[in-house]
Amino acid sequence: MKIFIQYMVSLRCKLLVKSELEKLKIKYKSVELGEVLLYKNITVAKREKLKKELHKSGLELMDDKKAMLIEKITNVIVEMVHYSDELPKVNFSVFLSEKLGIEYHKLAETFSKTKGITIEHFIIIHKVERIKELIIYDELNLTEISYLMHYNSISHLSKQFKQVTGLTPTFFKSLTKRQRFNLEDL
Structure with a gap:
C-alpha cells in the first residue's frame, strides 16, 4: 500500500x-x-x-488524487534539482512525463491550475535556489555552475537569477548576508 x-x-x-x-x-x-x-x-x-x-x-x-499528483510533480522537481548529482540531459517535460508515466500536457495543466504557477517557472525558482546554494559554498565559479545547471551560457543563468531574485549572481556573491529559502517554502 x-x-x-x-x-x-x-x-x-x-x-x-x-x-x-x-x-x-x-x-x-x-x-x-x-x-x-x-x-x-x-x-x-x-x-x-x-x-x-x-x-x-x-x-x-x-x-485527494489531484493533490497527490501535484506532490509527485513537486517531489520529482525537488529531487532532480537539489539532490541529483546531475540534471537530466533530456528536456524537463520529457523527464517528468517519463518519470510519472503521465502525458506532460496533463501534468502542466493540473499543476498550473492548482499551484497558480507553471511547472517551468517552478523549476526555475528551484534552480535559482540551487544556484544560490552553490554560490554560497564557493567551490565552483559561475561558468562551472552554469554548466552543472544546464544553462547555455552564464548570461542566461544571470538573466534568470536576476528575474527571480532581483540581483545578479555576482552581486549576490558579494553580499555578507545572503538569503536562501527553505525548500518547503518555495
Whole structure:
C-alpha cells in the first residue's frame, strides 16, 4: 500500500516520517520524498494517528488524487534539482512525463491550475535556489555552475537569477548576508 505525504521535500522530512512510522509500529518498505510504500494496509485508527503526528511537524497525509499528483510533480522537481548529482540531459517535460508515466500536457495543466504557477517557472525558482546554494559554498565559479545547471551560457543563468531574485549572481556573491529559502517554502 502507498501513502502520500504533502510538504515532504527534504531528507530531514524523510527521517521524521521514518521515525513516526517506527513509533507507531507501521512496517514500511521504502520512504521517498512524498511517498511511503507500506508492506500492508493500516487500520483507520493508525492512519489517523499517523496523520495527527505528521501534522504536528507540518506534514500532511493526502487523500485527494489531484493533490497527490501535484506532490509527485513537486517531489520529482525537488529531487532532480537539489539532490541529483546531475540534471537530466533530456528536456524537463520529457523527464517528468517519463518519470510519472503521465502525458506532460496533463501534468502542466493540473499543476498550473492548482499551484497558480507553471511547472517551468517552478523549476526555475528551484534552480535559482540551487544556484544560490552553490554560490554560497564557493567551490565552483559561475561558468562551472552554469554548466552543472544546464544553462547555455552564464548570461542566461544571470538573466534568470536576476528575474527571480532581483540581483545578479555576482552581486549576490558579494553580499555578507545572503538569503536562501527553505525548500518547503518555495
